[in-house]
Amino acid sequence: MEQYARSVTSSLSTTSYALLGLLVFDSETSENGLTGYELKQRADRTLRFYWVSPATSQIYTELDRLSRHDFVDAIDDTTGKRTTRRFRITAAGREALTTWLHTSKHEFPNLKHPIALRLMLGSLMGPGEVDAMLDGYVSAVADRRKELEAVREMLGDREAVAYPARVADWGLAYYDAEIEIVEKLRRTL
Template sequence: MKKYNHTTYAILGILTTECRTGYAIKQLIDRSLNHFWKISYGQIYPTLKLIVEDELATVQTLSEEGKPERNEYSLTAKGIEVLKNWLEAPIEQIPVERNEVLLKLFFGRHQSKENSLLHLDNYKHKLVESYQVYQNIEEVIISNQQNNEDVTYWLFTLDYGKRVTKAAIEWCEATTNYFYKEDHHG
């Protein structure tokens, strides 16, 4: 069976939800997937074209009075099978994080402690903002989607984001404390 890139599988997965147009897919990516899997918007339409060509989905052009025409995509049986096969295949690798703070800290001996502390402080602020975003998303999901079968799984991925972010905030605090202790003892 033909192998596709992860963006293709992500879009096949999105088509199992109520999101059926390019615009709706973009919105779902913005609201959720981009927090753990970056997808560039430039990939959405070429990917939709590919999955229609490969008969993984069908496309229907809908026109409403006074509104621009829009294409609505629906998975075919073949599309569902391709998605299921990918979902059931073992995970290929543990993700490798590209983290600029860690990279700069790794070479921290060559910059001032003040600068290292500044990087840590900025990073911590961004993490706190992310954590807040996750909490807001969680509230929205819980209040809007009581009976959607996907909700439990969406909350699992959100919980991962919250826990990892919380651990990173704690790491920032511990590392910052180390620098302050060193100042008092050194």
């Protein structure tokens, strides 16, 4: 049985584990579960700062996969005008998430940085265009940082969200570093 669990958990995507994690947070505050739409909203509010926020179609694909492996329960809610499917993490899902947390490799992140790519090709643009591109990027980073700063302030210093708060701190430091990198590059151009 343990061999089966390991092979199943190794076949899940990181997005599956991110969704299980969002469902763990929900299970600590509610017994109702979340709809795919609600998971998408949570992903957009949280994951987008450090992981790709999955498309709605990808969320439903992953939820179907998790349901087939009994990692989530899919419950039809008929209290409204139409039936809504809500998802809750199961004990097996929590175990799979814990196994992944303890056994997944420390992977280096894939960097897909469109500004770095464009800067690499900067000789094909004029100096003014490069400056404008870097100005726009710094402005966008500053805006994203403000959004994350608001999230961090909302989290506060509550023990229940200590780890999400640490990730927010990491993100704030990352945005600061991005701005510092651009400033350093400008001095060399």
